[in-house]
Amino acid sequence: MPSTRENIIDFLYDVKSTAFHAKRDKEILDKYPFNPFIRPGTSLGDAADWQGALIGHALPGGIVTRGAFEELAAEIIDRLTKIVASAGQIQGLWYDIHGAMCVEGIDDVEFELLRRIREVIGPDVLVSASMDLHGNVSRELAHQTDLITCYRTAPHVDVIETRERACRNLVDLLARGSKQPFKAWVPIPVLLPGEQTSTRVEPALHIYDAVPKIESLKGVIDAAIWVGYAWADEPRNRAAIVVTGWDRTAVSSGAESLAHTFWDAHQNFEFVAKTGSFGECLDTALSSSAHPYFISDSGDNPTAGGSGDMTWGLTKLLARPEFKQASGPTVIYASVPGPKAIQVAIEAGIGATVTVTAGAEIDNIHAGPITMTGRVHSIKHGDTHARVEVVLQVGSVFAILTELRKPYHHESDFTELNIQPRSADIVIVKIGYLEPELYDMAADWMLGLTPGGVDQKLERLGHHRIRRPMWPFDKTFEKQPDLTARIISPSNEPLSGPDE
Template sequence: MSALAQSPTVRPRLGIAGIAIESSTFTPYRSSEADFEVRHGTEEILSRYPFEVPEAEYVGVLHARALPGGQLDRDTYEGWKAEIVDGLAAACENAPLDGFFFDIHGAMSVVGLDDAEGDLITAIRGAIGPDVVVGTAMDLHGNVSTTLFEACDLLTCYRHAPHIDAWETRERGLRDLVEASARVAAGGERPHKALVHLPILLPGEKTSTRIEPAKSLYARIPELTAREGVTDVSYWIGFAWADQPRCKAAIVAFGDDADAVDAAALELANAVWDKRHDFEFVAPTGTFDDCLEQAISSSLRPFWISDSGDNPGAGGADDTTYALARLLDRPEIRAGEVSALMVSLVDPESTSTAHALGMGARGEFRVGGRIDAREPGPVALRAEVTALDEAANTGHSAALRVLDGERETGLTVVVTARRSQWATRSMFARLGLSMTGFDVVTVKMGYLEPDQYEAAAGWLLALTPGGVDQDLRRLGHSRIDRPMIPFDAEIPAPTSEDVVTGGGR
């Protein structure tokens, strides 16, 4: 990889701040301060990085990160924005900043804003001025609006999904930023940068880099960055679950040779365009009923089904009851001939009812459908409390064995006080459950995490309704740019006319 041209030894002074969340505008869930881990000041923020940060003087202001969710409430956002802007303005009064690291995810939705990261970086630029070198390292599911591109000098993102290279990406982004900041502080040039937008929206479950075509597209990057004068090239898939004009794929490259940078960006953009119709789901898919039918009739045990439209890991509410109601309706499960586990629904009310009743007690519950009340809404059921627990990530939780009158059915439902993903064997064990102890296991997930993947003898991805519906055409986008794949049949191939450039002196 060709680094930016060698800089004289200047120890640059760098600000760090950011708000990192992936949030769907199609879920009724609203993310708020309580969903975030917030760090203040240099020491707390630097302790977030599990790598040795490059030599520089750092001024950390505020960093907030959350699990994927819904739109962030405006007051929380405006409060953090003011704290970041004021903190950076104060830092600049002490001594000028040479660089600023914008540590974000890139798919934050805030109530009333179409481009939250663009709004935040514009306010930050207002405080630090146009001369500071700004770098960002993002999730490949983030969006690169023209505003964000213009406000940043160096932009990079992950090259793997699942994101095994998240820290490696931030380390690379920070290292390149420190080098560029030192060089500009010594009177050198900023890197040249190029952006190509591609009107393609794809769900995460079609863009795993474990499978084609994403695998080969991302595998081209090392060859592009090895070219003389090219420092970094990135491909953002973009975020499909927000209805905003900025949501689309983006290719960004930067480096010292303008022609080489532009050519690398256009080349990768054309490679993506060539494969635009080749992205497929990571697993066989179907309606929930199709998947359940196959699971029950299969000899593979356990058979796992992903309730993908309500995956909290992508921003789903985590309480739609579509899958739960379909499980309850199956005669084989009601009769107890097939054992089934539904894990999990966030439902603080049912969870506290279970804890109040106590282990082994029986009672009436109304499960789920409180945040995302889409059909069929809260499900009334009678159940026995078979396990109780409390953990940091779930809050209180309970396992409920569903009853038909006083007779046990085959269905167990897990409810939690907090939105959570049941990805690990140890989480199941805390409630006395085994990942392999049921005929059919339904999880609110997209692609399975390693422990789940290992446990599942069979697996189907159910295209269920919800705030992160994998069938994008059902969501009802109305504000994205058109034409856009998959909503329109065809888009034109990118040309040199589509390359937006910046940087240099």
């Protein structure tokens, strides 16, 4: 990475094993969101004896320490070993992953974990993976799975549907008693942020509309398109197609059709909303009659992997003269972590005026810690992510401070803090495209092209390990990319042939 250390890989904090909030054994079946369709009394629940090993979900951001990965991976392997020993053998495994985790010293961690799992369950056990479409599918990962699928919407409103599809495909495959199906994989030299590939708008809308059409072809089980993860710098980061099925010709032609549909539109991807600098967004919001007017402070979006503790946006906001007085336009800003600021506010109590310093403990590249004097508007304890939240009113700005970083995606995230986003003039959130609840609340919105670890202007981040040429890093290609389907050998056979 460049010496400016602007890329997320360089400066974000290390993610520890405790950040994954692991669940084990029956906890998984009881509390995981997918349990409505695998519990007893449902078609999938009665089709198999489901047993949980370990699942964990961490708020995105930063490199997972090697120690944290090894700790959790070892526990997964240990629990699977015991399950296999108790059952004598297992027939299938559901591998539910995001697909873009970064771990110290490992470039393709989802493959590496599955490789270790295969050492326990064996090469013949059928594995069905479900993923986020912002994950990465390397040739090696495709090889180690028998079935692999991903979301078809962004924002993701089909999470449960995708997980159910992965489980149902696995059960159906086991019921057939057949060998592993064919898998056609096509890598595409495109790497774009989700905010340019939202299925709300073209061209992603028509690209993803083509997926069910391919899946409906005779001899095809599943079809999937990944756009990849744009803010890491690994050789696997790029778009990809996988089509799975019983008919080799059908899966190959289907994968190539989707690949060409994607590539033919690669120059047409645009942002999902009006964009501008932070200042331009504020100017537009102030002149607009649409309220609440939402602004995405996108460069520090924690759900995309940003540190969440940048103060750049809040610093710029509080410097504006329009918001200096309490009588100014009402603005909500979410959020900046500040454990010490939280403690000061708690000790002073609601209604007190305090001076606190917060933020920039992790990412201080663009702005340092921010010092503010304001009135403590509200305090909330017990949030899953933030732990403790404080709202500080500075002029007409209601700034949310947190003990630990937190994304703000739901109306209740605000109302539980005694602030009403629907009544505000401007709501600023560290996010990319607006999640569904925010999108529905917004009278209008803009995507702020702000700096940070998940900068939407990818070329500023200094990628140097991705495969080149790659759009949009390279605007011209000496020759058309090879979009022929690569038939990936079954997981119980050696992987052979070139990676491209």
